[in-house]
Amino acid sequence: xxxxxxxxxxxxxxxxxxxxxxxxxxxxxxxxxxxxxxxxxxxxxxxxxxxxxxxxxxxxxxxxxxxxxxxxxxxxxxxxxxxxxxxxxxxxxxxxxxxxxxxxxxxxxxxxxxxxxxxxxxxxxxxxxxxxxxxxxxxxxxxxxxxxxxxxxxxxxx
Numbered sequence: 001x002x003x004x005x006x007x008x009x010x011x012x013x014x015x016x017x018x019x020x021x022x023x024x025x026x027x028x029x030x031x032x033x034x035x036x037x038x039x040x041x042x043x044x045x046x047x048x049x050x051x052x053x054x055x056x057x058x059x060x061x062x063x064x065x066x067x068x069x070x071x072x073x074x075x076x077x078x079x080x081x082x083x084x085x086x087x088x089x090x091x092x093x094x095x096x097x098x099x100x101x102x103x104x105x106x107x108x109x110x111x112x113x114x115x116x117x118x119x120x121x122x123x124x125x126x127x128x129x130x131x132x133x134x135x136x137x138x139x140x141x142x143x144x145x146x147x148x149x150x151x152x153x154x155x156x157x158x
Contacts, residue, residue, distance in 0.1 A: 024052055025063055030072070031047075032047035033087050038085075079097075079136075081097075086106075094107045097137070098139065098141035101141065107135075107137060
């Protein structure tokens with residue numbers, strides 16, 4: 001049995017558990033997101049059309065919204081980017097975004113003492129119990145670092 005078949009069986013079971021029909025549109029979108037994580041809706045549409053050429057943009061947006069509401073997909077919005085989607089759900093992972101090329105990588109939840117993850121409530125706040133902290137790391141990936149040209153050093157005068 002292939003991984004694709006295993007994925008489809010798991011997705012079908014999850015859709016049934018949520019009272020949804022298993023449709024070729026839903027399966028095509030799930031497969032596209034699985035194989036192209038951190039993609040925007042337009043990228044998911046293009047990938048899903050490889051399997052299902054007649055798929056419309058509106059169908060993809062409806063399916064993405066529905067599957068996100070069901071928590072079968074995760075949607076996140078990095079700065080200066082359209083919403084991105086992934087199938088990795090159910091854990092409190094974060095993302096690192098390259099500010100040069102836009103590449104996104106998953107980052108497991110911060111461990112150890114992380115003071116920025118403990119909110120400071122001022123006297124006017126109504127504190128709440130925090131369930132999830134959404135952290136976005138921004139930097140420059142290794143590929144972009146390797147491509148950068150360092151400024152030439154001025155020649156020293158003797």
